Amino acid sequence: MTAALRFDPIRLPPVCEELRREVRAFLAEEIAAGTFDPHKPQREDSDAPEFSRRVGARGWLGMTWPKQYGGHERTFLERYVVTEEMRVANAPTRRFFVADRQSGPVLLKYAPEHIKMDILPRICRGELCFAxxxxxxxxxxxxxxxxxxxxxxxxxxxxxxxxxxxxxxxxxxxxxxxxxxxxxxxxxxxxxxxxxxxxxxxxxxxxxxxxxxxxxxxxxxxxxxxxxxxxxxxxxxxxxxWKQATSELAYERSGPERFLETSYVLIELVRALGPDPDTRGAEGIGRLVAQLHTMRRMSVSVAGMLQAGKEPVVEASIVKDIGTLWEQQLPHRVRELAAFVDADDSNHATLDELTAFATKLAPKLTIQGGTTEVLRGIIARGLGLR
Known part of the structure; x- marks a missing residue:
């Protein structure tokens, strides 16, 4: 059976922009306090339990869940904004992210009531880590x-x-x-x-x-x-x-984390090329930003479908496939565009360090959350091609 493949054009409402300002202010306070360094994207193996609790205290975990389980009954689009800002800032989200993104929704749907009442509020408080x-x-x-x-x-x-x-x-x-x-x-x-x-x-x-x-x-x-x-x-x-896992992966594969994991090298490239880049640099940045904007629109669309109670498995797989390939290739493209940057540029050392780190990180990106080959099989079935 062929799925109806679509990415509805969705704009983030004003409440999301208000929330974005709030999240940015919070993250700026955490950076100033030394909680984490946004220029050192080492969050994947960092455990920051106190930061996790502070995020929970702000009401940014379990945002879409029922209040009876500690949730806040906000929208998937609002949750999207929080995730996006956390990723761009390289915040240490490891302790709570999986629990909030997909484990909690699984428990909401399938766990006995006493398990929900015990575990879900603790996830919302930032106390639990899930694998x-x-x-x-x-x-x-x-x-x-x-x-x-x-x-x-x-x-x-x-x-x-x-x-x-x-x-x-x-x-x-x-x-x-x-x-x-x-x-x-x-x-x-x-x-x-x-x-x-x-x-x-x-x-x-x-x-x-x-x-x-x-x-x-x-x-x-x-x-x-x-x-x-x-x-x-x-x-x-x-x-x-298998039916439950397929639904669960729609949560896992469609968020901004699927194309922002190496975005820090693009940010540093823009800083390195400065406000007046040459034609080659301007064109290169333009292409990368246009691609990033397209993936973001697709990802926001999936968030809107989740908000509407749909299970956009095929669309989420497309976002994951395109996104992880892009972020995997990004450090190589950045290295090419930065080839003629003055070695004495103020952030050249940071750019080199981050590009080297992203290059070593890149091989795992098209494997985690489902390999490219598996995703394309799901997409092909959804399109009636196999």
Whole structure:
């Protein structure tokens, strides 16, 4: 069946611009206080619990959630603005970002009421960190090849196996993971996967760090050995998690974080070329900014669809595919455009440092959140091409 592919033209309302000014003022205060340095984009492996709590106290976590769970019943467009400003400033969002972006909405939709009442308010206060358990060793991004088993036992399930590339698992309080509860069928290899909420402090869970070329510790291997998950931590339909995961990824793949992760090098390039760049520099910056503006309009459109209660899986996949390719290629393009910048320019050293860091960071961008190949398969199916 072919999906109706569309990106509705959506403009941010005045309330969003008011909120933007508020967020910028808050971030300026945090930078002045030394909480973080916007010129050092090391947020991926930084844990800033006090900053997380201050963001929660401002009402900027769980913004779209019901007030009964600690949320604020604001719009996805308002949440978009907060995310955008945090990313551009290179704020240390690691502790709360996954919980706010996708784990909370999953719990809202599938968790028992007492779990919602316990965990969601703590996410809104900035107290909890979540990890996502999808990829496994030897199966890459093929979610349906998952082999880590959840075996029925008294009062719950025993988990055995491993997850890999689990971002922030070393600091996470909880993980939302997909485990195999039944074998796949010939007719449906997606069958047999079930989603669970896992307390990362449970016995039988070992987190092994995976180093990166940047020197960061962001990714991990998580090994489960008879780790117990109680019945009330099962989320949604037994053997039907693939449907839930598809919906969840619409939240993960469409936000401004999917094209702003290396934007700091573009900002430094503009500073380096100055107010009167040559023709080559002006054209290069113009093209990059036009591309960035286009991706932003697409991403805002997806936020509007989420606000309308839709599940724009294909559109979100397009934003992620285009966005991560762009931010992956950005440091190389910046290096080309900065080739003739005066070595004595005031920010040349900063530009060189950030470009080198972004170049080392770039390889992971088209893998995290779904590889380019997987995304294009989703897009092709949505367009009726496969």
């Amino acid at each position: 996502i358990g999808m990829s496994e060793p030897n199966s890459g991004s093929d979610l349906f090849a998952a082999k880590t088993k959840a075996t029925r036992t008294d009062g719950g399930y025993l988990i055995n196996g491993a997850k890999i590339w689990t971002t922030s698992a070393h600091m996470a309080d909880y993980m939302i993971a997909i485990f195999r509860t039944s074998p796949p069928t010939k007719e449906n290899r997606r069958h047999g996967l079930t989603q669970f909420l896992v307390d990362m402090k449970s016995p039988g869970i070992k987190v092994n760090p995976i180093g990166q070329i940047t020197g960061q510790h962001e990714f991990n291997e998580v090994v489960f050995t008879d780790a117990f998950v109680p019945d009330d931590h099962l989320l949604g339909e037994i053997d039907g998690a």
